[in-house]
Amino acid sequence: PPRKESSGAGAPNGSSGRALAKPPVRKLAKDLGVDLSSVTPTGSGGIVTREDVQRASAPAAETAPPAETA
């Protein structure tokens, strides 16, 4: 079932040029070494989904370096 109709619960609209993704997805991207801004978003409202991040990391999975710290 659809989780909820409202697209980005918790995601404010109109933020600066950064890629839109729910916070845990940002963490996933970081752990997988994926640059969020290079991912094509497929979520409603232009949100990068978990699947988008996983797809982006797939080819490089074997060599993905551990995440660096901020």
Next chain:
Amino acid sequence: MSESGGTFDLVILGAGSGGYAAALRAAELDMSVALIEKDKLGGTCLHYGCIPTKALLHSGEVADSTRDSENFGVKASFDGIDMAGVHKYKNKVINGLHKGLTGLIKSRNITVVEGEGKVTGTDEITVGNTAYKGRNILLASGSKPKTLGVDIDGEKTITSEEALKLEHVPSSVVILGGGIIGVEFASVYRSFGAEVTIVEALDHLVPSEDEDSSKLLERAFRKRGIKYELGTPFESVKTTESGVSVTLQGGKTIDAELLHVAVGRGPVSDGLGYEDVGVRMERGFVKVDENLHTGVGNIYALGDLIETWQLAHVGFAEGIFVAERIAGLNPPAIDYDGVPRITYCDPEVASVGLTAKVARERGYDIVEKNYNLGGNGKSQILQTQGAVKVVAEKDGPVLGVHMVGARVGELTTEGQLIYNWEALPAEVAQLIHPHPTQSEALGEAHLALAGKPLHDHD
């Protein structure tokens, strides 16, 4: 003929949580605002609701802690409750916050109008002889206690309003209603030393909570000596020489010094002109669409006046939403399932997201994990009992968090982020919680759901 009070971008009827939050946000967004209030800025929550009850509950916590101090190696004697002292403390907290709020509203150049308002046009609210025109109108007149037809004499039969002014601790109380407010007062009375019986028509205390939480609360209340009659509707009450005699359906009677009616709150909307301008109503509640718009002119409504959760922070969120909406921003709709609910009795009951039952009803294939606070170091230190339950979609995000135990209310904010950000159990499990905290119980539940239980006997 009425005088003109001027024209504003927004005229608000009622300065409770919802009304004043809308006023503050609207003012920030450069709107001119008139805020009409017949009683006190801050409304129910600050003066007759959230704040005074939580002060009483804290006095109750102090009383229990003093009574049980020996269990922690502290020698002390408990000598009773000084109600005058309780009120002094409670009023000090209220007055400090009220002063802060008043200053804040003033500093944002909001026009506060004292008096009773009435809607007199689709863009007009009149107070006494003065008409305030609003390019937008917000109805925020809140709620008042329901009484199930019981005659509230303020002495032997009371609601929360009179309960907040009691001058002595009653020896015994029957509480009609086992919802949030009912169990909170039950907890206070008991901590203060009274014999307490809760009468609830449904099968459980706090019936809107996950059934596991209700059961844990019932067990804890039983241990505290709080009695309850579940699934037995109230029939009648008569006052006696020494107090009240309450009759339940089926004929059982309970005698007590006081009957405290806590059967919910109904909207304040009678005679305020809402229907006259075409606003649709249902059982006194104002009907609104998902944008909190009434469908009439530019009239919005929010808070306890509409049929969303009767919670102060819902009022805040709705107030901010309405102000942003009027200002032409496009705020995301409020996900009401994602609003945290806390019942501040001892032990506390807290939740965010869906109960297991509702999740199933909505067609989710769910997994759940109950983590008992018996395994949590900090809970053991506090000597509290209870559990954390996390409901998740199978191979999907967390759908609900449900907790019972002393002080667990504060943990809902973590649940709030998890639920609203649609986190997976594994994403939470990756972040090891600080030791020793009660939040670790939440961490353990997510670890277990992620297939990597740590301090957990399965």
Next chain:
Amino acid sequence: MSESGGTFDLVILGAGSGGYAAALRAAELDMSVALIEKDKLGGTCLHYGCIPTKALLHSGEVADSTRDSENFGVKASFDGIDMAGVHKYKNKVINGLHKGLTGLIKSRNITVVEGEGKVTGTDEITVGNTAYKGRNILLASGSKPKTLGVDIDGEKTITSEEALKLEHVPSSVVILGGGIIGVEFASVYRSFGAEVTIVEALDHLVPSEDEDSSKLLERAFRKRGIKYELGTPFESVKTTESGVSVTLQGGKTIDAELLHVAVGRGPVSDGLGYEDVGVRMERGFVKVDENLHTGVGNIYALGDLIETWQLAHVGFAEGIFVAERIAGLNPPAIDYDGVPRITYCDPEVASVGLTAKVARERGYDIVEKNYNLGGNGKSQILQTQGAVKVVAEKDGPVLGVHMVGARVGELTTEGQLIYNWEALPAEVAQLIHPHPTQSEALGEAHLALAGKPLHDHD
């Protein structure tokens, strides 16, 4: 000639937080595990650290709450501390958790070896006469108190170990060191009625925290009558008839019944054969790479034995990490900045992420928001003072959360999610926190940083 104890996938030296967490996770991942411990399962944290100190702190909270009960309308008299009762309570908590842990380790089929182990090969640890072979070896021997050369007689000069067994409340104590453990004990002694002076060589109490937090703690301690000498290193101590006389650099002396040395903890690594097999050491700490590998064979190390935060949950996280790494999973590296830090004195000090100072040093353009607990209803109800400070990158995510106030420790978990998930202030601000909770102060700080302050005078 030594006998064979068998061969295991993983042999662990030390069953503290780090060692036992690795054992539990490894067992879950179907590895055979030997866990060697000379003292008790659970290590420092459970028996001499986190748990007993937090029990003492809670007894202190009960004592203070009883003493101040009048402020809340509760009549009671405080008659003193019963140290035997305190120990009984403390030991009950420890024993319950110890029993649970022992059962858990047993249920996962981990081979527990009692005795003192020594590394005798790159894949071997020997206990007495028996050699345990490990396809992987984990060094987890933890830490012990440092003493700055002070002779610990256990009577007049003590460390945390003896402090946990005190049979009476000292009339006065000098605490050497204003770090986490030092201020926690200061808080306990004070709540129990002692005169307390903390001597700290650096300019602030809890000097690793954000300077604003240190200052708030100092102010709160001053109000509690806890004295401190900052920026004045200790020079010497001599015992006197009635206790100790402590001399600071510059010549000032302080007399007290007890000197409690809390100048940090150093690794337990001497004579355990680590260097003999080629493991690199520095000041007693084992050197590891970012995968917690020593660079020798399949030898890993973690916890207080390596130079990461000396915290139990860091041990848990590292233990899980090592087990998953050995099992061939690819766990993400631990971001140590994202580990919550809580100091459980009254008021509590808690943080996660970067201090403003460190954020600037790392080149971030930052914005910060201080929200005073004076504006927070629940904090007022608890009658606690303090603040919440949020540091964020300009137009970017939250970089750090810093808090001072009663019970704020539990709020770090929300901060933990915010920091580690790199949330923007606006994303947090969108979620209105439950009322009335202390977590609202965190909410307000994020609202302000998002440009939409609610209950905030700015």
